[in-house]
Every structure is written in C-alpha cells, then in structure tokens.
Amino acid sequence: MIRIQDLSYRYPEGGFRLLLPELDVARGEAVALIGPSGSGKTTLLRLISGILLPEAGRIHVGDQDVSSLSESERRAFRVAGIGLVFQEFELVEYLSILDNVLLPFRLHGRLRLRDADRERAAGTLQDLSLGDKMDRRPAHLSQGERQRVAIARALVTEAPLILADEPTGNLDPQTKGQVVELLRTKAGEAGATLLMVTHDHALLDLFGRVLEFGEEEGATTLVDREGAQ
Numbered sequence: 001m002i003r004i005q006d007l008s009y010r011y012p013e014g015g016f017r018l019l020l021p022e023l024d025v026a027r028g029e030a031v032a033l034i035g036p037s038g039s040g041k042t043t044l045l046r047l048i049s050g051i052l053l054p055e056a057g058r059i060h061v062g063d064q065d066v067s068s069l070s071e072s073e074r075r076a077f078r079v080a081g082i083g084l085v086f087q088e089f090e091l092v093e094y095l096s097i098l099d100n101v102l103l104p105f106r107l108h109g110r111l112r113l114r115d116a117d118r119e120r121a122a123g124t125l126q127d128l129s130l131g132d133k134m135d136r137r138p139a140h141l142s143q144g145e146r147q148r149v150a151i152a153r154a155l156v157t158e159a160p161l162i163l164a165d166e167p168t169g170n171l172d173p174q175t176k177g178q179v180v181e182l183l184r185t186k187a188g189e190a191g192a193t194l195l196m197v198t199h200d201h202a203l204l205d206l207f208g209r210v211l212e213f214g215e216e217e218g219a220t221t222l223v224d225r226e227g228a229q
C-alpha cells in the first residue's frame with residue numbers, strides 16, 4: 001500500500017532532515033508510529049499524503065507515485081484516497097459538526113454525496129458519542145469532542161488509507177481505547193491500511209506492527225518493533 005524508497009526531506013527553514021531509505025506497508029496493515037517529539041512522525045505523514053514533496057526519493061501509495069503528481073492531483077488524491085486525522089484537527093469553525101464530517105465530499109467532485117453517506121456520517125458520529133451534537137459548531141465542543149469529529153471525518157469516505165496523527169492525545173483513557181478500536185474496526189472492515197502516531201504505549205497491543213522513529217548520526221532510523229498480534 002505504501003512504498004518509500006530513498007526518501008529525503010528538509011523543511012525550507014532548514015534544521016531538521018528526514019532520511020528514510022526504505023519503508024513498505026502492506027494493504028490492510030495496522031501500524032503504530034512511535035518516537036520522541038520532533039523525530040519526524042508528522043513530517044512522514046505529510047509526505048505520504050502529498051502535503052509535502054520530498055527533496056529526493058519516491059513515495060508510492062497504492063498505484064500512485066505521489067511525488068510525481070501536480071499540486072491539484074495531490075489534493076484530489078488526498079481527499080479521495082486518504083482519511084486524515086491531523087494533530088490540530090483542522091475543523092471548519094463556521095460549519096456544523098455534521099457538515100465538517102461531510103467536508104471531504106464537498107471538497108472533491110469525484111466523491112458524490114449520497115443519502116447513504118449522510119447516514120454513515122451520522123452513524124459514525126453516534127458511534128463516537130456525538131450523535132446529539134451534530135448540529136453544533138466546533139467552538140461549542142470540548143477538545144476531546146473536536147478530536148472525535150476529526151476522526152469521524154477521516155472515516156467517512158472509506159478511504160483505503162487512514163493516517164492519524166496522535167488522534168487520542170486529548171481523550172480520557174476510556175475514550176482512547178474506544179477511539180482506537182473504532183479506527184481499527186472501521187479500517188479492518190474496509191480492508192484499509194491504518195498508520196497512527198501515538199505516544200500511548202498502552203495502545204500498541206492493538207496494532208499488528210510498531211515502527212519506532214529515532215535518530216542516528218543525523219539520519220532518521222525506523223526500527224520495526226514486534227507488534228502484539
């Protein structure tokens with residue numbers, strides 16, 4: 001599903017450099033990404049989703065060579081092909097919760113909004129205990145509730161790849177478990193691949209594979225730790 005070769009990335013501001021000789025993630029895998037703050041986890045998700053372009057190397061997602069797409073092609077690829085949960089949620093303040101969840105359909109012409117999609121969006125919000133808050137604006141939700149809206153939005157298009165950046169960061173322990181279960185279950189049902197950044201070591205048992213970011217002599221290292229399953 002994801003194939004990365006000889007990847008090199010540097011922010012224009014300089015300083016940090018991500019070097020990744022090789023990474024392969026199979027379709028349907030559930031992978032946790034762990035590692036210290038600043039080690040490049042978010043940067044890697046931005047590269048895989050085509051928000052950032054590598055300086056060198058190749059990133060394939062499915063049959064797309066993401067790094068060779070134009071800006072507008074990358075945007076279309078991202079909206080239709082990836083369910084993204086950003087660290088900062090990126091909710092649209094003037095839209096209701098339900099409309100935030102349905103936003104991917106409005107952003108991309110290839111995704112047509114059908115009644116079934118509305119029902120699925122409402123159902124996912126209900127699964128995340130937000131069923132009674134669908135008509136509210138994001139400003140009238142708690143941080144944890146906003147985070148769950150972002151998760152519902154990532155699930156609604158049933159994309160083949162879900163990238164989630166610390167999606168449980170603002171949640172209480174019980175909700176954390178529920179949210180990861182939901183992400184795992186929905187990804188599993190759809191045969192989707194899941195990559196999730198987390199600092200929560202208690203959640204690692206739920207993943208088939210754990211990749212640990214580190215640094216050695218200025219280069220990124222990614223160590224495959226034994227997953228629990």
Ligand code: ADP
Binds near residue numbers: 011012036037040043
């Ligand atoms: P992580 O998600 O593992 O905490 P990031 O991928 O966000 O780490 O950041 C990796 C490094 O890149 C950090 O040193 C961070 O300061 C730097 N960085 C992140 N975003 C930017 C940016 N937009 N411009 C310049 N440097 C950045």
Ligand code: MG
Binds near residue numbers: 041042
């Ligand atoms: Mg990060």
